[in-house]
Amino acid sequence: MSSSAAGRVPQGERSQAMRRRLLDATVRCLVEYGWSGTSTVLVSERAGVSRGAQLHHFPTKNHLVLAAVEHLWESRAEAHRAAFAALPDGPDKVHRVVHLLGEHFSGDLYTAALELWVAARSDAALHEAVVRLEQRIGQAAHRRTVEALGVDESVPGVRELVQATLDLVRGLGLANTLTDDSARRARILDRWARTLDQALRTATP
Amino acid sequence: MSSSAAGRVPQGERSQAMRRRLLDATVRCLVEYGWSGTSTVLVSERAGVSRGAQLHHFPTKNHLVLAAVEHLWESRAEAHRAAFAALPDGPDKVHRVVHLLGEHFSGDLYTAALELWVAARSDAALHEAVVRLEQRIGQAAHRRTVEALGVDESVPGVRELVQATLDLVRGLGLANTLTDDSARRARILDRWARTLDQALRTATP
Known part of the structure; x- marks a missing residue:
């Protein structure tokens, strides 16, 4: 998504979409690497979400x-x-x-x-x-x-x-x-x- | 076991007993802490077996x-x-x-x-x-x-x-x-x- 397109999406919706990307990435990590192979760093990379935004949504x-x-x-x-x-x-x-x-x-x-x-x-x-x-x-x-x-x-x-x-x-x-x-x-x-x-x-x- | 008592137990038996202590400690750790909470260090401590002896029996x-x-x-x-x-x-x-x-x-x-x-x-x-x-x-x-x-x-x-x-x-x-x-x-x-x-x-x- 380009920054200009992102600019037209309301803040609440962008936040919801980011949350969903994090949750989907978490499931993919769990299925692929198991509990012990799943880390918050790996999930934020997979989801393309910054660590700060991830910690804001899910602290642990x-x-x-x-x-x-x-x-x-x-x-x-x-x-x-x-x-x-x-x-x-x-x-x-x-x-x-x-x-x-x-x-x-x-x-x-x-x-x-x-x-x-x-x-x-x-x-x-x-x-x-x-x-x-x-x-x-x-x-x-x-x-x-x-x-x-x-x-x-x-x-x-x-x-x-x-x-x-x-x-x-x-x-x-x-x-x-x-x-x-x-x-x-x-x-x-x-x-x-x-x-x-x-x-x-x-x-x- | 005192060192003099240990001296009367044949080497093979002592090695078997050590192996069994390691395995019993591993099961207790798995049940109590789960897979991700079980480490070889924790097991050797629980079993009262040195790290060297543990690595000799079980390398990983x-x-x-x-x-x-x-x-x-x-x-x-x-x-x-x-x-x-x-x-x-x-x-x-x-x-x-x-x-x-x-x-x-x-x-x-x-x-x-x-x-x-x-x-x-x-x-x-x-x-x-x-x-x-x-x-x-x-x-x-x-x-x-x-x-x-x-x-x-x-x-x-x-x-x-x-x-x-x-x-x-x-x-x-x-x-x-x-x-x-x-x-x-x-x-x-x-x-x-x-x-x-x-x-x-x-x-x-």
């Missing part, structure tokens, strides 16, 4: 990474909702929901979140904020899954089956971090979907 | 952490096998196996391995060795689970149900890293054990 690495994961999650939430809403009704519904969850939990949002969660385990300053964020993300994913499956959580066992499905895709996401696990994952999710479908139909106390 | 942090996770796994493998072997047969067998797996995947071995797996994601030098170790550990856990359940993997679907169970407990282990998730985990494993039991009885292509 912890602020930056926490905001980046939250920003990525919020920017994806609408797409995830839309993907669930677009699933056709029919006998394949559970299969489609389960595979869609498998995709959502094996992409860059999962990877960036994993780096943050693991770092927060042994960082007292991060811990509380990450627990709150994890609860928000977890509750939203749970609510969306219940809606997409069209199930009634007051039926005993249904809530735990939905939770198990989300914990399964978290475990599969982990298995996918070191090698491409997509073929194995697809077979497991096929069988899980069939088992879940049956269990949801017959859930009793 | 990567060597040290990889060996520590492998050592911890090997030292637990016998206990895990024994715990599975001690499970009584009967209608509760699947329930007991599933809960035992949930325990194994939420302790310090899981935590130390998680730190190593996540670090290896973005560290080319570690990646290959960790993939090999992960495969060994994963295959052993799978084999033990199949034996403990007493199921036949040639029946279509059985292999995937066992894999799903292991990926579920990996996901539950992750959920347990930030907060104590044991009450929620117990409810989920209760329901999954019931579902798995039913699915194993009726597995068909």
Whole structure:
């Protein structure tokens, strides 16, 4: 952007755009270099933002990474909702929901979140904020899954089956971090979907 | 140990004991401070081993952490096998196996391995060795689970149900890293054990 073009963009918008560039660069660094390889200096270079401006927006690495994961999650939430809403009704519904969850939990949002969660385990300053964020993300994913499956959580066992499905895709996401696990994952999710479908139909106390 | 007592211990044994102290200290550091908080200096202090002796055994942090996770796994493998072997047969067998797996995947071995797996994601030098170790550990856990359940993997679907169970407990282990998730985990494993039991009885292509 030339300085004359920049001059026509209001200050608030430029500041928002700079903030977004910093958050996007943070996610790219987390995915590529991991938590310990991500530094505020590297992020400001990648984002093309001065150190001063970066420190103004995010005073520490912890602020930056926490905001980046939250920003990525919020920017994806609408797409995830839309993907669930677009699933056709029919006998394949559970299969489609389960595979869609498998995709959502094996992409860059999962990877960036994993780096943050693991770092927060042994960082007292991060811990509380990450627990709150994890609860928000977890509750939203749970609510969306219940809606997409069209199930009634007051039926005993249904809530735990939905939770198990989300914990399964978290475990599969982990298995996918070191090698491409997509073929194995697809077979497991096929069988899980069939088992879940049956269990949801017959859930009793 | 006094120097005169040390003098009576053969050199090979002392070297083995030193190696074990280094590995134990590495696991304690990983659990307490995480990957980025674990340094070779901190480990040698914790272990009471000189830097020179430490470098002789493990030239880099990567060597040290990889060996520590492998050592911890090997030292637990016998206990895990024994715990599975001690499970009584009967209608509760699947329930007991599933809960035992949930325990194994939420302790310090899981935590130390998680730190190593996540670090290896973005560290080319570690990646290959960790993939090999992960495969060994994963295959052993799978084999033990199949034996403990007493199921036949040639029946279509059985292999995937066992894999799903292991990926579920990996996901539950992750959920347990930030907060104590044991009450929620117990409810989920209760329901999954019931579902798995039913699915194993009726597995068909």
